[in-house]
Amino acid sequence: MSNQEPGFATLAVHAGAQPDPATGARITPIYQTASYVFDDVDHAASLFGLQAFGNIYTRITNPTQAVLEERIAALEGGTAALATASGHAAQLLIMHAMMMPGDEFVASKKLYGGSINQFGHSFKSFGWNVLWAEGLEPADFDAAVTDKTKAIFIESLANPGGLVMDINGIAEVARKHKIPLIVDNTMASPYLCRPIEHGADIVVHSLTKFLGGHGNSMGGVIVDGGTFDWSRDGKYPILSEPRPEYNGIVLHETFGNFAFAIACRVLGLRDLGPAISPFNAFQILTGIETLPLRMQRHSDNALEVAKYLDAHEKVEWVSYAGLDNDPYHSLQQQYMPKGAGAVFTFGLKGGYEAGVAVVSNVEIFSHLANIGDTRSLIIHPASTTHKQLDAEQQAAAGAGPDVVRLSIGIEDVADIIGDLEQALAQIS
Numbered sequence: 001m002s003n004q005e006p007g008f009a010t011l012a013v014h015a016g017a018q019p020d021p022a023t024g025a026r027i028t029p030i031y032q033t034a035s036y037v038f039d040d041v042d043h044a045a046s047l048f049g050l051q052a053f054g055n056i057y058t059r060i061t062n063p064t065q066a067v068l069e070e071r072i073a074a075l076e077g078g079t080a081a082l083a084t085a086s087g088h089a090a091q092l093l094i095m096h097a098m099m100m101p102g103d104e105f106v107a108s109k110k111l112y113g114g115s116i117n118q119f120g121h122s123f124k125s126f127g128w129n130v131l132w133a134e135g136l137e138p139a140d141f142d143a144a145v146t147d148k149t150k151a152i153f154i155e156s157l158a159n160p161g162g163l164v165m166d167i168n169g170i171a172e173v174a175r176k177h178k179i180p181l182i183v184d185n186t187m188a189s190p191y192l193c194r195p196i197e198h199g200a201d202i203v204v205h206s207l208t209k210f211l212g213g214h215g216n217s218m219g220g221v222i223v224d225g226g227t228f229d230w231s232r233d234g235k236y237p238i239l240s241e242p243r244p245e246y247n248g249i250v251l252h253e254t255f256g257n258f259a260f261a262i263a264c265r266v267l268g269l270r271d272l273g274p275a276i277s278p279f280n281a282f283q284i285l286t287g288i289e290t291l292p293l294r295m296q297r298h299s300d301n302a303l304e305v306a307k308y309l310d311a312h313e314k315v316e317w318v319s320y321a322g323l324d325n326d327p328y329h330s331l332q333q334q335y336m337p338k339g340a341g342a343v344f345t346f347g348l349k350g351g352y353e354a355g356v357a358v359v360s361n362v363e364i365f366s367h368l369a370n371i372g373d374t375r376s377l378i379i380h381p382a383s384t385t386h387k388q389l390d391a392e393q394q395a396a397a398g399a400g401p402d403v404v405r406l407s408i409g410i411e412d413v414a415d416i417i418g419d420l421e422q423a424l425a426q427i428s
């Protein structure tokens, strides 16, 4: 055996997994069980008291889920991970472990629409307030931080595509205010970008998208970077003060550089309950084995399609950081040089009518609200996801009447371009 650290593609296939000790099964089994037999009464007591690691009940841990968590922690370069039922569940558990009622966090305005709803409306019921940074520059985040701010939240490659955030610069702002930087890395995946290497403290994903990669299973994950000091100034009492339900254990003191992942599991997952199903964990694990191959193909295909559209007479503009003339191209070269991902938007000269026509005319593309499938996907936000907003709100969300969003799949790029060609040709 060589002493060399395994590379990314090797980790994507092997990290966390070994042949099943009971049967020799090479593939990680689907441990389809709700609970686990204790060795004896003392063993049970030590599990419940967090004195030993082990399985009690699948709401909190499951062996299929554990392999998934170890693999993603390895791919992101974190100390530990926690898989959840969906990306939104992961975001909920992150905030549940660090926020108290009345606390605030600062978020980018350029986020997945579902996150804007979750932060702006549902989180209010918990007493957690979001402050939106005015722009995308580090200084905009700095200006929004107050003494109640407990975290900064951004997407590495931001929805609806084409925007690359200055992770290092925003991490510096977080460090200055002694608060963690949370990065949603869903659109880039760890193959294109590893935010912890650029100063992120916590990484979150919707596994439903590129990590699972086949549009067949919901899931989410929290990765603990192990970089943040939760005990420094008493700002994070959930981690730095004794937990009454666990015999007075102080989570940060006991679990050190993976205490955040533990807190999300033994408090958030235990009490709020959004556990991933073992079947979905299995499907996503299988998907991750080909992540490097798929992500490269997604990005290479998307660049070709973006170039094609950029030169098309019926297209007004294309927003894709992989294009040389894109305003985010230099940030893309810095943070994700292997590619700019699968998802981007473009504008049609024919406006709303043309947008409706293109999504109706395509044959290979699927007209639906998702990203990160092997299949090419298309949506016209103004007539679907953003239909309820007025014109001004649509424009602010990057979902004006002319905007079409694509998630480019891994099919033959000539067929993808051919499909767009015939769909555009039908617009008068």
Ligand SMILES: *Cc1c(COP(=O)(O)O)cnc(C)c1O
Pocket: 086, 087, 088, 089, 112, 114, 115, 155, 159, 184, 186, 187, 205, 206, 207, 208, 209, 218, 219, 220, 371
């Ligand atoms: C889809 C998505 C989410 C939410 O994840 P779900 O698995 O749908 O709950 C969060 N962030 C981004 C960037 C997404 O694309």
